[in-house]
Amino acid sequence: MLRKYLKKVAQTHNIHLQIQENKYAREVVGSHPGTMYVTNMRDPVSRSISHFKYEGRWDCRQMIKNATHYIPTLENAQQFEKWVHTGGFTPSPCDESFSFHFCAVNCYIQSYSGQGCTRDDWHTQYISAQERLFRYNLVFVYERFKDPQYARAIEQFFGVDGFNQESNYWCGPEAKEANEKMPLEVKFASVMRLTKLNAMDNKFFKEAASCWDGEDVPDYSFPRATRDTFASQANREVIGDAY
Numbered sequence: 532m533l534r535k536y537l538k539k540v541a542q543t544h545n546i547h548l549q550i551q552e553n554k555y556a557r558e559v560v561g562s563h564p565g566t567m568y569v570t571n572m573r574d575p576v577s578r579s580i581s582h583f584k585y586e587g588r589w590d591c592r593q594m595i596k597n598a599t600h601y602i603p604t605l606e607n608a609q610q611f612e613k614w615v616h617t618g619g620f621t622p623s624p625c626d627e628s629f630s631f632h633f634c635a636v637n638c639y640i641q642s643y644s645g646q647g648c649t650r651d652d653w654h655t656q657y658i659s660a661q662e663r664l665f666r667y668n669l670v671f672v673y674e675r676f677k678d679p680q681y682a683r684a685i686e687q688f689f690g691v692d693g694f695n696q697e698s699n700y701w702c703g704p705e706a707k708e709a710n711e712k713m714p715l716e717v718k719f720a721s722v723m724r725l726t727k728l729n730a731m732d733n734k735f736f737k738e739a740a741s742c743w744d745g746e747d748v749p750d751y752s753f754p755r756a757t758r759d760t761f762a763s764q765a766n767r768e769v770i771g772d773a774y
Contacts, residue, residue: 571671572639575638586633587620611715617634624647688756
């Protein structure tokens, strides 16, 4: 969804677009004054459950590469109760940069700090992630996408319409079909456990995305793009998948 829209923005303004997903962004955010840095966030527990449904519950690679022999069933499905670690079903490795491939707990703090382990209950990583996050020019908030006023404010910010239009993504159709045939039943106790495990990520998300909390009519007073906002670039290119 976002990748498709940002690709349209890049095409409209004839500018470069580099997409990095699932990995820690090594480039220092804000290190290039002529670059606009954007990122997106979602309620950590909702994101974790969705991640499990569409990538963790069944083997996505098998569903795509071996579709004639690998049929999703309740028997070969992973159990949601086991989705309780920083790396999804297992802890994230301490000696490698964080990857979003599988993640159930404190995923944002890991992602923005680049660290999958902690020695002080995530406090060091929290500060590192916070410092990085607040250097972004724009943080998309998924829970706001369905608000027409938010969508319009985003479109005016970039000077391009078509925000929040559905788009395909890797393994999406296959996982969606499997989940429709066999709906995931999540126990209340499991959600509460996941909420408790994500305490630091919940705090991190709330601090970043609570700008309009408590407002009956949120004021999305984003700047509006002008013809001088984006400078056309020669040999424009898109780096990374933009479905």
